[in-house]
Amino acid sequence: MSQPARPARERILAAAVRRIAREGMEGVRIARIAMDAGVSPALVHYHFATREALLAEALDYSYNYAEERRISSGSEIATSHAERLEAMLEGCLPTSPELHDDWLLWVELWHQAARNEQLRPFAGELYSRLHAWFADEIAAGVAAGEFARCDPDEVGDRILALLDGVGVRTIIGDPQMSLARARQTVRAAVAHELGLSVSPAGLAEAPEPVLHRQEVGMRLIPRSTAQRS
Amino acid sequence: MSQPARPARERILAAAVRRIAREGMEGVRIARIAMDAGVSPALVHYHFATREALLAEALDYSYNYAEERRISSGSEIATSHAERLEAMLEGCLPTSPELHDDWLLWVELWHQAARNEQLRPFAGELYSRLHAWFADEIAAGVAAGEFARCDPDEVGDRILALLDGVGVRTIIGDPQMSLARARQTVRAAVAHELGLSVSPAGLAEAPEPVLHRQEVGMRLIPRSTAQRS
DNA sequence: TAGTTTCCTGAACCGCCGTTCAGCAAACCG
């Protein structure tokens, strides 16, 4: 209806991704995917040999897509490494509906990879890229004298762990870990690790009503004095 | 066979827990649970109204059991707050086969609670208790002058997030996050937060062969000088 | 002993869902 020009195969794939995020890999029914895509269940099997093949392709498609989105979102208007890092953090928390769905797929990956040996290289690769993304940025910031000296590898691991840890509490709706608190927790830790200041840009409005809001809490600002060695 | 005296209902429950950890909640088949418990599928429905009821009771049972195990394991031989804290961390990482299964159930909880509203209060309660457990211990350590002054609430959140973040990478078999590295990452961060030293007790043997080993990496030792205000 | 409750089973029922298949219409090709 919305884009009738888009080929059916892609519509099926997109519908599969959406369904996987909402119902989980084993909860997904191809009849429903077909319905969402506006086609018959038989057509799904015309384009994809088996259910498993469809889900695999859908996962691969969505993770690559999510990664692109994450990466591109950070590198737009980067006037400093601190700002870019902040954008990266923002893109790794469930700060928007799309990122919320990405998070659901991330949990899905954990769930599957914890049991299925075959998915582990795939998951490891994703983490490896994420880690390199952060470590490189941190190393660049340290080299520029903007961040305090540190081991970018270890700091990268800690940041990733922190993001996963607060992010998962956020998406399971833990009232003790609102999106605002998640953001603040990560920012405070990162600022502390890298010797940055945390400035209250806009006062964090208390209870945080909905997910879709993009409220500002505290911002990372580069240290005014660059120190080396 | 092993304990023929144990009533069937409990055997079913225990089998369900094991199956859930290994196959996930929606992957679990009651025919297989019945087989594991050495009973007929019909008996499962004699004791539990429906599949959903069985799974719910099994989850509740196992989480409470896991919590007891975690708590009791820490408070045995506590000569200092640092030692007790270290034991707590150890009990929150997949350091043993049982804890590995607990972790699988923990991921299962994330997976379910991210989609099912009804499970969220339950998950929130578990996190709340975990958080209080750590925050109280930290506060006690600070009060005793053993830990550096800090906000136990925030440090507790950061520790929990770190544990979840490195733990999940460990159980999905990320080669970049072995159990040893997970432990070391958490210990380093905690030691740094609380002003403790990290001593290499036994050299971390390089590649870490199997999960079932209980190798010592680095240990938290209390600061020799107590500082106040 | 007779009656009742408690555990437990084999067998069948039934709905869901992945998959297959025969066929149809449009586009494409010569």
Added chain:
DNA sequence: CGGTTTGCTGAACGGCGGTTCAGGAAACTA
């Protein structure tokens, strides 16, 4: 124009799995 390929469908098949049911054996009661 006839023939073939491509995209798609409705209908049916097959099995897996949760659930039900009629009954049976043992324990418990009086």
